[in-house]
């Protein structure tokens with residue numbers, strides 16, 4: 001028996017669309033697993049199936065070995081957080097958080113609400129209405145409300161995606177801290193790589209309803225299971241040992257392996273291989289310089305400034321090892 005959440009051979013169809021295709025995964029107690037994938041990859045459908053909001057076409061969802069198929073949403077013991085926290089607009093923040101705590105004596109309830117407000121950094125906001133909160137504050141309240149009844153697991157569907165980028169980064173750090181401080185078991189849907197890698201212990205990469213890989217951030221970065229996963233994580237080119245060495249790489253590939261070139265794999269080096277600059281784009285931190293590799297593939301190197309010449313010297317210092 002596997003403790004925690006176990007999804008086994010789960011499929012969900014909408015008519016002819018197979019939205020989730022034979023997915024199996026486990027989330028151990030206290031673990032946070034992110035479901036990451038492009039739009040339409042089946043992340044939300046899988047989460048909704050775990051929540052009981054979507055029926056499985058086949059497979060099972062269980063908790064501590066107890067089959068949950070047929071168990072109603074509110075009987076599953078999971079907390080849910082959605083993109084728009086769906087707070088009750090006429091209730092104060094305090095009453096929103098206390099919503100699932102009606103069984104507790106009043107004093108205990110108050111104490112629990114105060115604890116949660118403190119946990120999400122909103123002590124003193126209890127008497128406000130949701131309309132008097134910023135988007136980020138509202139999502140913090142939604143999180144506090146879901147955590148209040150101490151659910152056995154939290155299911156979060158793009159909880160930060162309605163927020164602007166800066167706030168999303170800060171809140172994903174906070175979320176990660178809060179989930180760990182409370183030892184919460186969580187399944188977390190996002191299409192944002194950075195958010196997934198910040199919040200989760202392990203990341204499940206989905207595409208076309210299939211689970212491509214489920215691993216820790218380190219393993220995903222350095223050893224993606226397939227070229228498909230590497231490309232999704234940002235690899236733009238795949239090199240043989242000889243091609244990598246020609247760019248200054250000093251590592252060794254085993255037979256049947258290739259090196260995926262990520263944006264962090266190349267550095268500027270005046271004495272390195274001279275490559276044609278194909279395009280340049282500003283990011284808030286740097287200039288992403290597109291270069292043409294000798295075999296015609298495109299890669300990206302980070303530069304502090306715009307490159308004014310037609311070619312630039314680069315050296316390959318790393319990459320993701322993938323099966324050829």
Ligand SMILES: Nc1ncnc2c1ncn2[C@@H]1O[C@H](COP(=O)(O)OP(=O)(O)OP(=O)(O)O)[C@@H](O)[C@H]1O
Pocket residue numbers: 014017018019037038039040041042043044045046191
């Ligand atoms: N209620 C529905 N009826 C019919 N098809 C649906 C329904 N919900 C989702 N789908 C289809 O199922 C597939 C998976 O959708 P899902 O919303 O799970 O993807 P997602 O990875 O969460 O995407 P996004 O990041 O855009 O929210 C898509 O092809 C989608 O069009």
